Amino acid sequence: MFPYSKTGYDIWFKIRPFFRTVLRIEFEGVENIPLDKGCILAANHRSNLDPFVLNTVSPRPILFMAKQELFGVPLLGWFIKKAGAIPVKRNKRDIASLKKAVELIKDGHCIGIFPEGARAKPGEFRKPQSGVGLLVSKTEAPVVPIRIEGTDIVYPVGSKIPKIGKSKIYVKVGKPLTVDSNMEYSRISEYIMEEIKRL
Structure with missing residues (x-):
């Protein structure tokens, strides 16, 4: 059983080239995303457009950890539920959502998270x-x-609709990192964030 709408993703993968063209998305390194095992995609975050953009270039569905408030927004809430998003309670450590993400990764799924x-x-x-x-x-x-880069120009904080064509959007995917899992959680996060900055 899939934790998302397989039919929805099948349709999405057929139409997403249209959105890549309209949003002028350029990308490289997507071959670095593992296809046959659970993995974590960690990206910088400057716009609400970021999850959408990443799902237009990824070779497999990404299940994002998203703030709980979004699930109550009409239409958007329904859409992200179908996409398999995991609700996260902000401003406190949400153990339940983290456990759910761990479970999905161990089951072979791809989890998307914005470390910031x-x-x-x-x-x-x-x-x-x-x-x-x-x-x-x-x-x-x-x-x-x-x-x-560029999503904060196309869809900046406070904007009601994307400013299509104002800027290109660039996505660079790095190679999977070798991380010492015995390090403190905060140090692992800092290391990953530094690698994101280097790209």
């Missing part, structure tokens, strides 16, 4: 939270760093 926990200002990065470090430590799964 919230959107950063244009051109900046926030200090990472320890959640991604915990996932790496508990699963020892491959963690793939990803850097996204």
